[in-house]
Amino acid sequence: MNLTVRQLQAFVHVARLGSFTKAAQAMHLTQSALSLLVRELESALETRLIDRTTRSVSPTAVGLEFLASAERILDDLTHAIANVDQLVAQQKGRVVVAAPLVLSSTYLPGILAGFRKRYPGIELALRDSLPDEVLPRVKSGAADIGIGTFDDNEPDLGRMLLFRESLVAVFPKDHAFAKARKLAWRQLADVPTLALPRGSVFRDLAERGCADAGIGLSPAFEATYVGTLIGMVGAGLGIAIVPGYATALADAQTTAWKPLEQPVVQRDVAIVHRAGVSLSPAATAFVEFLQAAERDGGRPGRCPAINC
DSSP states (O other), X not given: OOOOHHHHHHHHHHHHHSOHHHHHHHTTOOHHHHHHHHHHHHHHHTSOOEEEOSSOEEEOHHHHHHHHHHHHHHHHHHHHHHHHHHHHTTSSEEEEEEEEHHHHHHTHHHHHHHHHHHXXXXXXXXXXXOHHHHHHHHHHTSSSEEEEOOOTTOTTEEEEEEEEEEEEEEEETTSGGGGOSSEEXXXXXXXXXXXXXXXXXXXXXXXXXXXXXXXXXXXXXXXXXXXXXXXXXXXXXXXXXXXXXXXXXXXXXXEEEEEEETTTOEEEEEEEEETTSOOOHHHHHHHHHHHHHHHTTOOTTOOTTTTO
């Protein structure tokens, strides 16, 4: 049985207006075209829905029963279309964001709060993860987008640069480095250093900075979470090499930090998503919100080490 929306609309208009002429005018059709739609509907249902006389047009008993169902179907369809319109207008939907623990605890809270205020109808879900867990979440579809620092050679990913930030050294507040106007990589040669383990993007960047300065990197301690390294600094175990945003986790009463120079080593923080898969309107709205925050310089949680 192939019923069409136009057939249902034609029947409802005729039944409610009691006139083929008025119904045709309401639907901007000729009377013959509207009559054909009603006849096709009756043929498909194998029953008469409208009684036609020279003086009146009215629904049959079956037509009256069917009228309520037809109106409900059309109302449901109108509601469904309105929901799609709202999604396209970025008023509803759900966005799942995967990000490393540091960005999740420093950069994203302010972003999420601002986005929720702007788009209260969009549901947000944050998957705070270890750095090597972000891409698998995005590739599997468990997350709509990922935010972090990733290798450039990752296949099957769309990538948009969000911002760049320098690697910094975090040290005890009473350390001699606190009095230095600038801090060069080569000054780390004679102090115990704290770094992320081999295989991490930040360890690769730290080794590149040391190599370019002509020194080696042999950490006194390694840790998977940047916050752990900063905690070790507070305990006097060494100088931590971390991305700028991690300084938001440091206790300003006991620790200090400076960007590392000669050379300046920066990491790219990017937005990634599955290549070839269109972002939902809600996810698109979130990406655009992130990019606007960067353009406007209104990034929440910006720390002094950023973009030095």
